[in-house]
Amino acid sequence: MFSQAEENYLKALVQLIHFRDQGNEVGTNELALYLNVKPATANDMLKKLREKSLVSYVKYGKISLTTEGQKAGMDVVRKHRLWETFLVEKLDFTWDEVHEVAEQLEHIKSKKLVNSLDDFLQNPKFDPHGDAIPDREGRILIPYQRLLSEVSIGKSGKVVSVKDNSNSFLQYADKIGVRIGGMIEVAGRESYDGQTTLRVENKDHTVSDKFCMNIHVVCPTCKLGKDCSKNDCSF
Amino acid sequence: MFSQAEENYLKALVQLIHFRDQGNEVGTNELALYLNVKPATANDMLKKLREKSLVSYVKYGKISLTTEGQKAGMDVVRKHRLWETFLVEKLDFTWDEVHEVAEQLEHIKSKKLVNSLDDFLQNPKFDPHGDAIPDREGRILIPYQRLLSEVSIGKSGKVVSVKDNSNSFLQYADKIGVRIGGMIEVAGRESYDGQTTLRVENKDHTVSDKFCMNIHVVCPTCKLGKDCSKNDCSF
DNA sequence: TAATAAAGTTAGGTAGACCTAACAAAAAAT
DNA sequence: ATTTTTTGTTAGGTCTACCTAACTTTATTA
Numbered sequence: 001m002f003s004q005a006e007e008n009y010l011k012a013l014v015q016l017i018h019f020r021d022q023g024n025e026v027g028t029n030e031l032a033l034y035l036n037v038k039p040a041t042a043n044d045m046l047k048k049l050r051e052k053s054l055v056s057y058v059k060y061g062k063i064s065l066t067t068e069g070q071k072a073g074m075d076v077v078r079k080h081r082l083w084e085t086f087l088v089e090k091l092d093f094t095w096d097e098v099h100e101v102a103e104q105l106e107h108i109k110s111k112k113l114v115n116s117l118d119d120f121l122q123n124p125k126f127d128p129h130g131d132a133i134p135d136r137e138g139r140i141l142i143p144y145q146r147l148l149s150e151v152s153i154g155k156s157g158k159v160v161s162v163k164d165n166s167n168s169f170l171q172y173a174d175k176i177g178v179r180i181g182g183m184i185e186v187a188g189r190e191s192y193d194g195q196t197t198l199r200v201e202n203k204d205h206t207v208s209d210k211f212c213m214n215i216h217v218v219c220p221t222c223k224l225g226k227d228c229s230k231n232d233c234s235f
Numbered sequence: 236m237f238s239q240a241e242e243n244y245l246k247a248l249v250q251l252i253h254f255r256d257q258g259n260e261v262g263t264n265e266l267a268l269y270l271n272v273k274p275a276t277a278n279d280m281l282k283k284l285r286e287k288s289l290v291s292y293v294k295y296g297k298i299s300l301t302t303e304g305q306k307a308g309m310d311v312v313r314k315h316r317l318w319e320t321f322l323v324e325k326l327d328f329t330w331d332e333v334h335e336v337a338e339q340l341e342h343i344k345s346k347k348l349v350n351s352l353d354d355f356l357q358n359p360k361f362d363p364h365g366d367a368i369p370d371r372e373g374r375i376l377i378p379y380q381r382l383l384s385e386v387s388i389g390k391s392g393k394v395v396s397v398k399d400n401s402n403s404f405l406q407y408a409d410k411i412g413v414r415i416g417g418m419i420e421v422a423g424r425e426s427y428d429g430q431t432t433l434r435v436e437n438k439d440h441t442v443s444d445k446f447c448m449n450i451h452v453v454c455p456t457c458k459l460g461k462d463c464s465k466n467d468c469s470f
Numbered sequence: 471t472a473a474t475a476a477a478g479t480t481a482g483g484t485a486g487a488c489c490t491a492a493c494a495a496a497a498a499a500t
Numbered sequence: 501a502t503t504t505t506t507t508g509t510t511a512g513g514t515c516t517a518c519c520t521a522a523c524t525t526t527a528t529t530a
Contacts, residue, residue, distance in 0.1 A: 003516075003517090005516080005517060005518090027477065027478075028477070028478055028479085029476085029477055029478070030477095037517085037518070037519090038518080038519065038520080039477080039478065039479085040478090040479075040480080040481095040518090040519075040520080040521095041517070041518055041519070042478095043478065043479060043480085044516095044517075044518085045517080048516095059478080059479075059525090060477085060478060060479080060524090060525060060526065087348070090355060091348070091351035091352065091355055092351065093347070093351070097347070100345070101343065101345045101347075101348050104342075104343045104344065104345075105340075105343060107339075108336065108339045108340060109339065110335070110336045110339075112328070112332070112336075113322070113326070113336050116326035116327065116328070117326065120325060120326055238486075238487090240486080240487060240488090262507065262508075263507070263508055263509085264506085264507055264508070265507095272487085272488070272489090273488080273489065273490080274507080274508065274509085275488090275489075275490080275491095275508090275509075275510080275511095276487070276488055276489070277508095278508065278509060278510085279486095279487075279488085280487080283486095294495090294508080294509075295494090295495060295496070295507085295508060295509085471530100472529105472530090473528100473529085473530080474527100474528080474529075474530090475526105475527080475528070475529090476525105476526085476527070476528085477524100477525080477526070477527085478523100478524080478525070478526085479522100479523080479524070479525085480521105480522085480523075480524090481520105481521090481522085481523095482519100482520090482521090482522105483518105483519075483520080483521105484517105484518080484519070484520105485516105485517095485518085485519100486515105486516090486517095486518105487514105487515090487516095488513105488514080488515085488516105489512100489513075489514070489515100490511105490512090490513080490514105491510105491511090491512090491513105492509100492510085492511085492512105493508105493509080493510075493511095494507100494508080494509070494510090495506105495507080495508075495509090496505100496506085496507070496508090497504100497505080497506070497507085498503100498504080498505070498506080499502105499503085499504070499505085500501100500502085500503075500504085
């Protein structure tokens with residue numbers, strides 16, 4: 001079994017290496033920044049994880065996860081996202097309240113618990129933020145998604161996830177009716193600065209390009225699969 | 236907030252001081268034994284808890300909890316028992332599988348989580364072992380209960396709790412149909428060695444006195460309250 | 471390409487929670 | 501009431517996960 005700290009590093013590496021749109025190279029500094037520790041600390045831990053064959057990297061080189069390390073990290077992500085789903089669906093937590101608690105719950109060690117919880121929630125494929133939940137083997141479904149900032153004028157998308165998890169962002173999104181599973185139409189976009197007019201629940205809101213770059217949407221007709229273009233796709 | 240270790244000590248002290256039938260005096264050695272640590276370790280922690288005004292004791296003297304310490308310990312017990320209830324009722328864990336996982340879950344820090352869970356479970360008063368669940372203020376209902384070994388021949392009792400939580404005991408109890416909430420009739424008892432014949436679900440089982448001393452039962456007609464004798468009590 | 475900046479590493483140090491071994495006080499037994 | 505046993509305490513050490521400060525390597529840029 002892994003310590004809580006080890007699990008945090010493995011999860012962080014999975015997120016930085018596998019769950020990012022571009023730039024899947026990770027360094028000590030970036031990892032440290034992500035985990036709110038100092039580079040020296042991250043470096044210590046990387047050596048420890050290398051000893052345990054969970055990561056592979058050479059001095060001054062880039063970091064990658066071994067198969068075993070990736071599996072372990074995925075498992076933490078799986079638990080985190082299942083607990084988030086539980087909190088929202090069963091205990092009526094709101095979208096922006098779950099993260100902190102899930103950070104603790106993800107470290108509970110019990111295979112039976114995770115799998116029972118999965119069944120209890122009816123094996124959800126996506127969590128309340130719209131992120132994919134890895135299955136027992138660490139596999140995830142990858143919806144064909146793009147940033148709201150890249151959706152053409154006049155087209156619509158269904159919100160599947162957000163990149164920013166800060167309270168200020170989540171509350172703002174919530175206020176203008178932007179939530180996971182909801183539809184957004186791009187009514188207009190200013191070429192000068194990317195200011196974008198969104199139509200949400202029949203109301204228009206003008207938001208910044210920055211805001212749009214934090215929201216992932218999928219084509220509402222063909223949510224899954226990479227062959228989206230074959231259908232009469234919204235994008 | 237308290238560390239996980241601190242919480243464990245506070246919980247242990249609550250159990251040893253308040254949740255025991257007799258001998259509510261606790262010493263360093265006993266506490267250490269209970270927590271599977273060495274006396275020196277327990278002593279270190281006691282000094283730390285005294286610093287924080289959670290326990291009060293003098294060198295070589297007996298240990299007691301301050302009001303604050305008792306509240307904190309009760310809170311851990313509350314969480315432990317709520318999670319056990321959740322595991323059994325919602326995730327179909329069995330009686331003897333819950334303890335280990337609840338030991339981890341009890342340390343999750345979120346008032347909202349505990350109270351939501353409490354509501355989700357419909358504010359249970361007793362956990363799957365039949366132990367009382369403290370409420371938000373740390374209060375518990377005390378059922379008028381006695382040991383099965385003290386129930387007279389011919390009388391019946393409803394099982395409310397067990398003292399032994401070892402797997403061997405729990406599995407044995409389960410095998411002969413003894414479970415929380417179930418009825419047991421004392422059909423006979425050998426005065427020589429206390430061998431007792433129990434009638435459970437219309438079957439008779441002969442068990443040892445030791446076994447009976449681990450089971451708490453309440454009068455089935457007047458479960459709560461100390462004024463049991465007023466009614467036509469089964470005992 | 472040499473100077474500067476950024477990224478990564480090492481050495482040595484702290485706090486928490488545990489340990490062993492030696493010792494002191496209190497309780498029990500002779 | 502003295503010895504023995506039990507119980508409790510102290511001192512000093514380990515391991516984990518963090519830290520700072522100093523240093524080295526790699527990358528950037530002038």
